[in-house]
Every structure is written in C-alpha cells, then in structure tokens.
Amino acid sequence: MSRHDDIKLLRINYLRGPNMWTYRPVLETWLDLGGLEEHPSHLIPGFTERLCARLPALVEHHCGVGERGGFLQRLTEGTWMGHVLEHIVIELLNLAGMPTGFGQTRSTSQHGVYRMVFRARDEQVARSALEQGHALLMTTINDEPFDVDAAVATIRDKLDDCYLGPSTAAIVAAATDRRIPHIRLNDGNLVQLGYGGRQRRIWTAETDMTSAIAEGIARDKDLTKDLLKAVGVPVPAGQAVKTAAEAWDVAQDLGLPVVVKPSDGNHGRGVTLDLRHEPDIAAAFELADKEGSEVLVERYIPGMEHRLLVVGGQVVAAARGEEAWITGDGSHTVIELIDLQINTDPRRGLTEDFPLNRINITDDAVVLLDLQRQGLSGDAVPEAGRRVLIQRNGNVAIDCTAQIHPEVAHAVSLAVRTVGLDIAGVDLVTSDIAKPLSETGGAIVEVNAGPGLLMHLKPAEGMPQPVGQAIINHLFSEDENGRIPIVGVTGSRGTAQVSRLVGWLLHLNGRHVGLACGDGLFLGTRRVERKDSATWPAIHRLLMNRAVNAIVAENGAGTILGDGLAYDRCQVGVVTDMGRVAELERHDIQTEDQLFKVLRTQVDVVLSDGAAVLNADEPRLVEMAPLSDGEVLFYALDGANAALAEHRAKEGRGVFLQRGMAVLAQGSTELQGANVDSLCARFKAAGQDISADSVLAAVATAWAIGISPELIAAGLDTFVPELPH
Structure with a gap:
C-alpha cells in the first residue's frame, strides 16, 4: 500500500466564547486533506478495523445517525478524514479525563479543505489532543505503529498542568450550576465568579472575603491556640520551644505522651505524634524545625484525626482519618x-x-x-x-459528616469565627465525633485557611459532600448570579454609534458603564483608549473591572469568527443589519446563510429575562426572533412595516420613526419619544453622519434594558457628538 501524505493543518484558532458553532469554547482547525480527499474511510483497506482496534470506544459515538454505533456506520459507508479526525480527538479527550461530546466538520469553498471544531475547555489541552489525534489518524491510515496509551498520557499530563485543581473545579462547577459565569485570571486557581462590580474571586478554597489577618493568625498555630483557649474551645496544652532540650523539658511538664510539630506548617508535614522518650522527642524536634519558623510541643490527644470544613460559619463536611x-x-x-x-x-x-x-x-x-x-x-x-x-495521620478521607454531634459543630464553628476565616479546615482529634468533646477529651489542634476539598469530594469511604455548592451559596445569595447588564451590538453599519448612544443613556440612568466599541474603550464618560476596541480582549477587560456595573460591547462578525464572544450571556443582543465586512472573506463566509449563522450568535446568548433588538427592515433579521430566549423588540423606519405590525398585534414592543420622532409602541399603545431628526442634525453639524435607523436601534435597546422613555428622550437631546479629530 502506498503511503498517504499527511493531512495539513492550515490554521488552528481557539474560539474563547460563544461562537457560530456552539455556546462553549472550541478549537477550530482548517484541514487540507490533499490526496485523501479522494480516499474516504471505506476506500482505505483495513482502515476502519485498525482504527476501532486502537479506539474501541468509538462504538459509543452516535454521530449524525443519532444512536450507538452511528459513527462506525459512517466509517463503513465512507466518510472523509476531517470528520474522522474530529471523532478521534474527541475520544482521546474522553480517555484523558476531559470528556466532550461536541464536534463538527464542514467543507469550505476550497476543494479538499475543511473546518473541523471540537469542544475544548482549555486551549493547550485541545492543541495537545489535536496533535496526538492527527498522528494517530495518519499512522492508522498508513498502517504504522502508534502508542495510544502514550498519547493519552501526554494529553493527561497537559490536562494536569493546565486545568483547574479539583477544589477549584468543584467550586466553578457549582457556580455553573447556578448560571454564574466565571473567568480564569491566571494559569493556576485564581478564578473570577461573575462579571464587573458583582464579581467575587476565589483562589482554590480561599475567597476575596478571606481576611489576610485571619489567614496570618491561622498560620501561627501557637497564637491560634491562645485565641481558641480564650473563648473556651478545647485545645491541647502546649508551648513553643527553641531547642530539643527545651522540648524534652516542656514535654515532662505537660505530661507524656506529647506531639511535636512546626508552628506554621501544613498538610501534616513535620508532625510527630505520641512521643514518650527523650531521643524520639529530640529527633521530632529536628524534623519540625526544618518545616516551620517555630516548634511547638503539645500534649498528645488520643483518638482519630478529623478534618471538618466550615463555610460561612457552618460545618458543611467532615472526614475521619485512619492509621x-x-x-x-x-x-x-x-x-x-x-x-x-x-x-x-x-x-x-x-x-x-x-x-x-x-x-x-x-x-x-x-x-x-x-x-x-x-x-x-x-x-x-x-x-x-x-x-x-x-x-498515624495523612489518611483523612472517610466521610463522617452525618455523625457530627451538634456540640462538636458548635465548637468548630466558634473556633473558625474566633480566627476570623470565612472558609476553614479544622483539624480535630477525638475518639468519637458523635459525642461532645467534653466526653471524649477531644480537642481542636489546628485551624487552616485555604483547605483542600478533595477528601470531601472524593472520600475513600462514604458519601461525597456538596462543598462547592456550599461555597457558592456563601458567596452569592439565592437571588444573585454575579451578572451585570451587558448589551452586545453586532452588524456592519452604525454599530459604534449605537453603542455610544446606549452607553450614554445607561450613564444617565446611574450606571458606571464600560463601553468597548470601534471608537475606543470608555469607562463612564472617560475614554481610556482611542484604538478600535470592538475586540475580545477589550471587552474581556471590562468584564474583569470591579468598577463597572453595566457593559456595552460592539462585536463585529470578524470578532465572533476570530475569537467568539467575550461573555457567555447578555441582557440585550442587538443586530443592526446583514451587511458584509472584509473579515468574512478570511473565514470563508460566502453566503447570506453563513453570515446569518455568525450573527445569530449575538441573539443566541440573550438571557431569558433579556431581549433581542432586531432591525425589522431586514427580513433575515426578522427570522432571528425565535432564536431569542428572551423578549424581542423590533425597530423599523416605517410604522407600517409588516413584521413590526404583526409583532405589535401580539402585544410585542417596537420602535419606529414618525415625523422625525421615535415612537415607542407596545400592542396598540404608542408613546412619542426621542427627537431623531434633531440628533441626526447635530451629528451632521459635527461633521459626522448617523442614520435614523441607528438612532432607533439605540432607543429600542435602552427601552429593552429598562430605561424609561422620558429619560431616553431627554438623554438623546443632551448627547453631544464629538467633533472630528
């Protein structure tokens, strides 16, 4: 069999937000099949058998057939190698522990060139999976050896390097269940939950509510013990020491056996238990001295080690250790x-x-x-x-949450409040957590900031506890979702002007507005950058800004195609027109149907309590109305527009032009609003042109977001267009 040349990966692009393919981030790859365009799967002898031997779980892929074995059916009937690569990459990700079920492969206008996408929560992991999948495919086509286990291990290593730790991932998953968006702020576990001024931040199991003073107290175990003792929480008697000889003297004073540990260590490092003889205490002192700044000698408390998790003053999980x-x-x-x-x-x-x-x-x-x-x-x-x-310790992984005695829970909660932490892991030694500490002689030995959650998420025995959910409920009340109003504007004509007008009206409505558009980047009424800011990075910066409590973002078709949207959902999505822009050629958007699929992205992400604002004078935009999860507002230059009239007949809202004035209508009710002609005249006097339909789009958008018609009219009367530079 002659060897087939490699499939060329022409372009690899990570779409970081909602896009024309799906709501989620994807890796988009442009493939040139070369000679393999003439060799679909059924024309390569033995290919399907070799592939299924390497990846047996491909039988579970439904593909377009919609049932188990669907993809194998496509292989047998004959499918092109771009589609095969899609399923190989998905299966490798599944095997590596990042399961994904979404992928698509579509032909382009160039012969043998395809666009292949697959769901990818992390770009580097996705690129690794693509690289390994490409190699697996070509070696399978050419009947050459390939180590699948090594490929999966490579992807898994990249996943371990790049993805969130289990504690952070559990909190983010709980946030996602609550429809709270998140942004990863570094390569580690610093994560923003929510947008703008309503965001909260976590760093593993620490939050932006975690006091630095409390964290410092928790690191100093001797100070922690003094504070707990002062409020009546049982703690082991003990003392800080500077030498091994002093450790032995203190141990005799306390009464043997004792524990020797570092004052500011963690994870049990340097902690030696049940010490009864001077040589052992001296050796334990040397170990502890290497781990911390000070060494503590404490009376030994008999019993098993327990770790209790306290969130917002409540004990939410407990795990027991075993020797x-x-x-x-x-x-x-x-x-x-x-x-x-x-x-x-x-x-x-x-x-x-x-x-x-x-x-x-x-x-x-x-x-x-x-x-x-x-x-x-x-x-x-x-x-x-x-x-x-x-x-003796280090095996705390047996869930015992249901067994906690109320008095134990009270003592633990009091300990955490005394230190001042909002989230803490409390190390407790007792022979029976179902009994009060006064009965067992148990005591609290440590209070730790930033506790690990894994023992509660994946206990070795017992039921996992919903600790991520507890932390999210601590950070956000039941009626909060961390969102601020976001207005997304897309189209090819007047979108920057629409964005500027909406930003002005939101400002007058008392919002501190972040605005990213073609005219620049604005915070409130101050322009902080003059360069084109209708880009993913500029909008992303606004989402991270704690001072912002409303955002207006202009998203051109090129931005949606090149990066996806910067936000997951928005309050109002505006589409002004179906005009073509230069960036479309690079992305092989040739037809109106393809452009429709791109622009609908802005409507797809409208929240259920939000609205889509659509130009009723464009028939294809009227077709987008059913795609909105929220309300729809139409605007048109003529109140007799058929789509607008039909919408009003169903008590829908709309805006149209009448004798130079914007009319805000719902059902049969009409209210005269902003003076459109006057504003257009002021733009012209300033050396700029603005179309009446752009002003109507801004009026409809402001109305959709809850600004009163009176303020809209007054606000547009006070808007001063900038003079050209």
Whole structure:
C-alpha cells in the first residue's frame, strides 16, 4: 500500500466564547486533506478495523445517525478524514479525563479543505489532543505503529498542568450550576465568579472575603491556640520551644505522651505524634524545625484525626482519618510490605484523582522516625504476624459528616469565627465525633485557611459532600448570579454609534458603564483608549473591572469568527443589519446563510429575562426572533412595516420613526419619544453622519434594558457628538 501524505493543518484558532458553532469554547482547525480527499474511510483497506482496534470506544459515538454505533456506520459507508479526525480527538479527550461530546466538520469553498471544531475547555489541552489525534489518524491510515496509551498520557499530563485543581473545579462547577459565569485570571486557581462590580474571586478554597489577618493568625498555630483557649474551645496544652532540650523539658511538664510539630506548617508535614522518650522527642524536634519558623510541643490527644470544613460559619463536611499498618510475614521488607499491603489499595495513587496517597517512606521523615521508634527501618524484615504502624495521620478521607454531634459543630464553628476565616479546615482529634468533646477529651489542634476539598469530594469511604455548592451559596445569595447588564451590538453599519448612544443613556440612568466599541474603550464618560476596541480582549477587560456595573460591547462578525464572544450571556443582543465586512472573506463566509449563522450568535446568548433588538427592515433579521430566549423588540423606519405590525398585534414592543420622532409602541399603545431628526442634525453639524435607523436601534435597546422613555428622550437631546479629530 502506498503511503498517504499527511493531512495539513492550515490554521488552528481557539474560539474563547460563544461562537457560530456552539455556546462553549472550541478549537477550530482548517484541514487540507490533499490526496485523501479522494480516499474516504471505506476506500482505505483495513482502515476502519485498525482504527476501532486502537479506539474501541468509538462504538459509543452516535454521530449524525443519532444512536450507538452511528459513527462506525459512517466509517463503513465512507466518510472523509476531517470528520474522522474530529471523532478521534474527541475520544482521546474522553480517555484523558476531559470528556466532550461536541464536534463538527464542514467543507469550505476550497476543494479538499475543511473546518473541523471540537469542544475544548482549555486551549493547550485541545492543541495537545489535536496533535496526538492527527498522528494517530495518519499512522492508522498508513498502517504504522502508534502508542495510544502514550498519547493519552501526554494529553493527561497537559490536562494536569493546565486545568483547574479539583477544589477549584468543584467550586466553578457549582457556580455553573447556578448560571454564574466565571473567568480564569491566571494559569493556576485564581478564578473570577461573575462579571464587573458583582464579581467575587476565589483562589482554590480561599475567597476575596478571606481576611489576610485571619489567614496570618491561622498560620501561627501557637497564637491560634491562645485565641481558641480564650473563648473556651478545647485545645491541647502546649508551648513553643527553641531547642530539643527545651522540648524534652516542656514535654515532662505537660505530661507524656506529647506531639511535636512546626508552628506554621501544613498538610501534616513535620508532625510527630505520641512521643514518650527523650531521643524520639529530640529527633521530632529536628524534623519540625526544618518545616516551620517555630516548634511547638503539645500534649498528645488520643483518638482519630478529623478534618471538618466550615463555610460561612457552618460545618458543611467532615472526614475521619485512619492509621496505616502492615503485618510482617518474615520474608518481605517494610518497604515491600507497604507496596503489597497498603499501596495496592485502588484508592491510593500519586495524583489528585485518588482520595488516598501512595506511601513512599523515603519522602516522609515522620514515617521513618515512627519506624525507628519501633526498632525498624525500610529495609528491615518484620517477623511473621508482627503489626507495624506506618502512618498515624495523612489518611483523612472517610466521610463522617452525618455523625457530627451538634456540640462538636458548635465548637468548630466558634473556633473558625474566633480566627476570623470565612472558609476553614479544622483539624480535630477525638475518639468519637458523635459525642461532645467534653466526653471524649477531644480537642481542636489546628485551624487552616485555604483547605483542600478533595477528601470531601472524593472520600475513600462514604458519601461525597456538596462543598462547592456550599461555597457558592456563601458567596452569592439565592437571588444573585454575579451578572451585570451587558448589551452586545453586532452588524456592519452604525454599530459604534449605537453603542455610544446606549452607553450614554445607561450613564444617565446611574450606571458606571464600560463601553468597548470601534471608537475606543470608555469607562463612564472617560475614554481610556482611542484604538478600535470592538475586540475580545477589550471587552474581556471590562468584564474583569470591579468598577463597572453595566457593559456595552460592539462585536463585529470578524470578532465572533476570530475569537467568539467575550461573555457567555447578555441582557440585550442587538443586530443592526446583514451587511458584509472584509473579515468574512478570511473565514470563508460566502453566503447570506453563513453570515446569518455568525450573527445569530449575538441573539443566541440573550438571557431569558433579556431581549433581542432586531432591525425589522431586514427580513433575515426578522427570522432571528425565535432564536431569542428572551423578549424581542423590533425597530423599523416605517410604522407600517409588516413584521413590526404583526409583532405589535401580539402585544410585542417596537420602535419606529414618525415625523422625525421615535415612537415607542407596545400592542396598540404608542408613546412619542426621542427627537431623531434633531440628533441626526447635530451629528451632521459635527461633521459626522448617523442614520435614523441607528438612532432607533439605540432607543429600542435602552427601552429593552429598562430605561424609561422620558429619560431616553431627554438623554438623546443632551448627547453631544464629538467633533472630528
């Protein structure tokens, strides 16, 4: 079989927001099949069999057939390689742990060239999946070897590098369930929830409500303990020490056994428990001294370690730990027994996908010290039947939320309020969390800011807890969604002028407006940049601005095609016309139907309590009305416009021109509003032209967003067009 040349990837573009394909970000790739245009799947001997052997789960892909096995049916009947690549990439993403079900492949006006898109939550992960999928496809076509497992591992590694951590992802998922939008602010876990002035920020499980003072207190375990003791929360007696000798003296004063730990450590590092002898305490001091700025010696509290999560003053989840033991067999070393008896537990692993960590004693000085206290080392061979304690803590992953005694919950909540944190993980030692601490002799040993959520999301035993939802409910009240009014304007004529007028009217209505349009970038009435700002980056900057409580954004067809929309939904979506612009040629938009698909994006994202504003003088725009999830307002130069009249007959709202004045109508009710001719004359006097239909679009938009007809009229009377530079 002669070798087929590689499919060429002509252009790869990440669409970061709603676009002509879907509401979600996608990776769009332009493919040149070359000679493979003449070789669909059924004309390449053995191709379908080889592909299915490499990716057996392709049988689950429904494709356009709409049922299991649909894609295999297309392969057998014959489909082109751009479509095949789409499904390969989707399956590789599924295998790597970023499941996606959306993809499309469409031909272009150039022979053998296709546009292929697939859903992608992260651009770098998507690019990695495309690269591996391309290689898999070509080696399958040419019957060459390919390591699918290695390809999936490569994508998974990129996913681990780029995607949100599990705690942050759980909070973002809960926000999405509440229809709260989010913006990732860095390559890590700093995320904005909501837009503009109604946003909140999280950094893993810390929020912009987390006090820096409280966080500082929580880092200082000795100070934390003093504050908790002062309000009656049970804590272990203890003292800070500077030397190993002082640690032994304090331990004798407190009464053995004791715990030695760093004052500002976390994740249990450097914490050694149940110490009874001077050499062990001296060794534990050295370990703790390496981890923190100060060493604490505390009285040992018998019982199991627990981690309780407190959000907004309420205990929302609890997990219990358990000790890890091995049993000697007289032939295997301690290290070998750990691998055979502990690390074989399928719940243990090296990534955050596992609720329990694999134990590697060479990386854990505390475990080595505990072994030494038992007269063993990693290479020692325990006699048959001997039980050896490997790990006293670090396995907190058994859900016990339902067992918490109300008095325990009260003490934990009081501890967090005393420190001043809004979200905290509280480490508690008790023999039975279902009983008051006064009965068990239990105590709170630490209060931690920025707690991990994984133990509650994926417990090793018990039910997962909705901790992400609890954090979102803490940040946003039931009737909040983090959104501010957004007006999106698209079209080819007068869109910057419409945007400027709407921004002015919103300003008069008491809003601090962010405006991004072809005339520049504006904050309130101040222009901060003069360059064309009808772009994704400029609009994105406004969404991030805490001072902004309303946004007007001009989105040309080129912006929608090149980047997608910067926002996920909007209050009002305006489409002024179906005119062509230069950018369309680059994107191979040749027909009116294709342009319709691009411009409808602005209508598709209108919220259910929002409105689409459409030019009724353009028949294709009238066809967009059913696409709006919210209300529809038409505007037209003539009140007798058929679409407008039909809309009014159904009690719909519309705006039209009558003797130079804008008329705002709903059903049979008509209200004379802004003086359109006067405004057009002022523009002309300033050396600019503005069409009457652009003014009507602005009037209809302002009315749609809730500005009164009286303020619209007065506001347009006071608008002063800029003189040309």
